[in-house]
Amino acid sequence: MPIEPVYLDHAATTPISPAALAAMTRELSRNGNPSSLHGSGRRARRVVEDAREALAAAAGAHPSEVIFTSGGTESDNLAVKGLFWARRDADPRRTRILCSAIEHHAVLDTVEWLEKHEGAEAVWLPVDAEGTVSLEALQAELEAGAETIALVTVMWANNEVGTVQPVAEIVQAAHAHGIPVHSDAVQAFGAVPVDFAASGLDAMSVSGHKIGGPVGIGALLLGRSVRLTPVLHGGGQERDVRSGTLAAPAIAAFAAAAEDAAAHLAEERNRLETLRDRLVDGVRKAVPEAVLRGHPTRRLPGNAHFTFPGCEGDSLLFLLDLAGVESSTGSACTAGVPRPSHVLLAMGLSEAGARGAQRFTLGHTSTEADVEALLAALPNAYARAKQAGMAGHASRIQTAGTR
Amino acid sequence: MIYLDAAATTPVRREVLEAMWPYLTGEFGNPSSHHETGERAAAALRAARADVAATLGCRPSEVIFTSGGTEADNLAVQGIALARAARDPRRRRVVISAVEHAAVTASAEFLARVLGFTVSRVPVDSQGRVDPAELSGLLDDDVALCSVMYANNEIGTVQAVAELAAAARASDVPFHTDAVQAAGWLPLDVAALGVDAMSLSGHKLGAPKGTGVLYVRSRTPLEPLIHGGGQERGARSGTENVAGAVGFAAALRLAEAARPVQAARVAALRSRFIDRVLAEVPGSLLTGAPEERLPSVASFCFPGTSGESVLLELERAGVTCSSGSACAAGSDEPSEVLLATGLDRETAQTAVRFSFPAAVAEEELEEAAERVRQAVAAVRALRAPA
Numbered sequence: 001m002p003i004e005p006v007y008l009d010h011a012a013t014t015p016i017s018p019a020a021l022a023a024m025t026r027e028l029s030r031n032g033n034p035s036s037l038h039g040s041g042r043r044a045r046r047v048v049e050d051a052r053e054a055l056a057a058a059a060g061a062h063p064s065e066v067i068f069t070s071g072g073t074e075s076d077n078l079a080v081k082g083l084f085w086a087r088r089d090a091d092p093r094r095t096r097i098l099c100s101a102i103e104h105h106a107v108l109d110t111v112e113w114l115e116k117h118e119g120a121e122a123v124w125l126p127v128d129a130e131g132t133v134s135l136e137a138l139q140a141e142l143e144a145g146a147e148t149i150a151l152v153t154v155m156w157a158n159n160e161v162g163t164v165q166p167v168a169e170i171v172q173a174a175h176a177h178g179i180p181v182h183s184d185a186v187q188a189f190g191a192v193p194v195d196f197a198a199s200g201l202d203a204m205s206v207s208g209h210k211i212g213g214p215v216g217i218g219a220l221l222l223g224r225s226v227r228l229t230p231v232l233h234g235g236g237q238e239r240d241v242r243s244g245t246l247a248a249p250a251i252a253a254f255a256a257a258a259e260d261a262a263a264h265l266a267e268e269r270n271r272l273e274t275l276r277d278r279l280v281d282g283v284r285k286a287v288p289e290a291v292l293r294g295h296p297t298r299r300l301p302g303n304a305h306f307t308f309p310g311c312e313g314d315s316l317l318f319l320l321d322l323a324g325v326e327s328s329t330g331s332a333c334t335a336g337v338p339r340p341s342h343v344l345l346a347m348g349l350s351e352a353g354a355r356g357a358q359r360f361t362l363g364h365t366s367t368e369a370d371v372e373a374l375l376a377a378l379p380n381a382y383a384r385a386k387q388a389g390m391a392g393h394a395s396r397i398q399t400a401g402t403r
Numbered sequence: 404m405i406y407l408d409a410a411a412t413t414p415v416r417r418e419v420l421e422a423m424w425p426y427l428t429g430e431f432g433n434p435s436s437h438h439e440t441g442e443r444a445a446a447a448l449r450a451a452r453a454d455v456a457a458t459l460g461c462r463p464s465e466v467i468f469t470s471g472g473t474e475a476d477n478l479a480v481q482g483i484a485l486a487r488a489a490r491d492p493r494r495r496r497v498v499i500s501a502v503e504h505a506a507v508t509a510s511a512e513f514l515a516r517v518l519g520f521t522v523s524r525v526p527v528d529s530q531g532r533v534d535p536a537e538l539s540g541l542l543d544d545d546v547a548l549c550s551v552m553y554a555n556n557e558i559g560t561v562q563a564v565a566e567l568a569a570a571a572r573a574s575d576v577p578f579h580t581d582a583v584q585a586a587g588w589l590p591l592d593v594a595a596l597g598v599d600a601m602s603l604s605g606h607k608l609g610a611p612k613g614t615g616v617l618y619v620r621s622r623t624p625l626e627p628l629i630h631g632g633g634q635e636r637g638a639r640s641g642t643e644n645v646a647g648a649v650g651f652a653a654a655l656r657l658a659e660a661a662r663p664v665q666a667a668r669v670a671a672l673r674s675r676f677i678d679r680v681l682a683e684v685p686g687s688l689l690t691g692a693p694e695e696r697l698p699s700v701a702s703f704c705f706p707g708t709s710g711e712s713v714l715l716e717l718e719r720a721g722v723t724c725s726s727g728s729a730c731a732a733g734s735d736e737p738s739e740v741l742l743a744t745g746l747d748r749e750t751a752q753t754a755v756r757f758s759f760p761a762a763v764a765e766e767e768l769e770e771a772a773e774r775v776r777q778a779v780a781a782v783r784a785l786r787a788p789a
Contacts, residue, residue, distance in 0.1 A: 009440075013436075015428075038718050039723065070471075070644075109633075230513070231477070244473035244506075321437075
């Protein structure tokens with residue numbers, strides 16, 4: 001077993017980049033509340049505004065469209081609740097939310113909360129076997145009753161199987177009916193080209209710690225004319241859309257990570273795709289019965305997601321971890337009860353088929369040696385996981401979180 | 404520069420940065436991941452939570468890490484009110500004091516504007532204090548939540564939280580207190596205070612911005628505000644900021660260890676500073692309570708000036724302070740807090756707040772008092788007809 005584990009779970013979180021760490025430590029050593037009018041406050045404000053410009057440039061947005069939040073989850077909550085409330089208040093008939101069936105829990109659970117508490121009606125847009133949202137289903141819902149729709153929310157790229165969604169087409173279809181669109185771009189941003197302005201989106205969530213920034217910082221990119229009811233109320237920071245003292249150090253570090261990711265996106269994407277393809281080929285050779293899930297080509301460069309027949313994903317994760325290789329089953333578990341991934345079920349897998357899921361995600365520190373370590377450990381781990389079997393046995397390990 | 408705006412924010416302490424460092428670098432795992440890197444992060448988070456709980460005298464499971472004081476206040480006010488109303492539909496009213504921070508006030512207004520609640524405001528006296536008997540009079544079986552801050556951010560007035568919480572308990576109303584400014588200066592034992600929920604912010608204590616805690620007593624119903632992966636026992640979703648939590652715990656522990664000595668020392672300095680300013684600046688008046696006030700806050704009005712011009716003059720003279728809440732900085736409106744204490748609008752617009760870091764030195768305050776005298780005189784001379 002290697003001293004340092006091989007980390008193949010970059011979609012859960014990725015180590016901070018040197019540029020981000022430098023910005024973070026620089027700002028942590030300085031004082032100032034960006035809302036204060038005196039010298040240290042104005043200096044902290046400049047740091048935040050420079051970061052806003054840098055992040056906006058990296059995301060193809062205008063600086064005034066950047067709303068800093070505490071992370072991707074808060075951004076998703078703010079977009080979905082905020083758009084829903086604002087649209088419903090303007091027109092009480094607008095209570096339907098069109099939402100893909102494979103959203104992250106931050107969107108999914110927020111939509112369900114609005115259903116339970118605020119009279120919303122969720123319309124789950126189906127996906128095909130490769131995890132791509134059905135544009136026909138979207139079109140049909142829009143034509144059947146656009147006047148009752150509050151918003152459409154479809155993620156840019158899926159966190160489990162890595163499928164990249166046809167965001168431009170979704171926006172075009174929804175905007176033809178005057179419906180605003182939000183996209184959770186937490187996994188896509190920094191990994192594939194993401195241009196907020198070109199996408200036409202009204203709101204887009206991004207997160208710091210998925211791109212080499214610190215945990216606890218994110219942003220919602222929000223079109224300048226889009227009205228949104230806040231979730232966090234108070235001092236009126238961030239266009240009065242998100243109150244709370246601005247965390248200048250985390251914001252500066254997030255922007256540094258975003259700049260870095262944008263500057264090296266093309267080469268890093270190529271590098272990761274090459275590594276990922278090697279990983280996929282290697283897994284298929286080592287375990288011919290493993291099935292790659294998600295879209296074969298329109299997928300995140302660092303994502304390889306498989307189902308391994310005849311074993312529990314939890315067991316495989318545990319055995320790989322023992323062998324010093326860290327991965328994820330890819331399905332979030334909120335209640336502590338392992339259950340098959342809603343993403344895989346939406347793609348048409350059976351519960352049994354969905355249970356052998358394992359996600360390997362590469363990032364900025366990944367090397368060929370990491371891939372080789374996985375390929376060396378996998379056959380034995382899989383054989384033992386299969387021996388442990390599936391049916392009836394209580395799993396010792398809970399499914400891993402995806403964020 | 405003499406920094407007397409610690410109520411706006413404080414620098415990150417060196418020990419805090421050192422405690423955080425491993426989790427900003429090598430120990431980067433996501434606590435929800437079930438491999439070794441994730442488990443180590445989860446262990447660090449558990450330790451930080453236990454550490455905070457030990458200081459507050461509560462169970463670790465009663466500590467919810469948030470993105471700061473504002474989120475903690477929002478979660479408490481909205482979360483408890485919504486959950487209580489869900490259990491008992493008659494309870495659709497929240498009671499807050501007239502001097503709350505905007506995070507509480509705006510949360511209550513949101514409950515009213517969007518979610519169909521009503522809001523009652525319990526007034527304060529001229530020193531900014533809420534009368535427990537008056538609060539009792541506003542509490543009934545239609546109230547879902549009562550929120551009164553521990554110590555005011557603008558005028559430093561400390562409320563009789565234990566008595567107010569007892570009044571709420573007598574009416575079976577959950578009681579929340581915003582202790583963002585009190586932390587580090589006043590006792591935080593939640594059992595002694597008798598509160599059901601309490602908000603804390605990291606960056607007022609020497610931890611980084613973007614960290615906070617909401618204490619919620621175990622049987623208090625709470626509806627989450629941010630939904631998703633189900634972190635923080637479902638009360639607050641979002642990847643846990645392990646480095647931030649570790650930093651928060653370290654800062655709270657350090658502040659609490661130093662508190663008995665620092666609070667007495669700084670309170671004495673503050674009283675001397677107040678006496679000097681009142682004696683040497685003609686017409687100056689103290690806002691807030693003379694006795695029941697934070698050791699760290701001295702707040703005044705200087706009639707015949709404008710607060711903003713005194714601030715500018717003081718900054719030129721090397722003293723950093725503020726007119727009140729940093730969140731409201733730049734606003735032309737007089738402070739709601741000062742109006743609630745009965746000041747007229749004109750006087751309220753001459754407010755200046757000095758808030759002291761724990762390490763403030765006697766010489767700094769002697770120097771600052773002198774510069775305040777000069778600054779007010781200079782502003783008045785400019786405004787006087789030639």
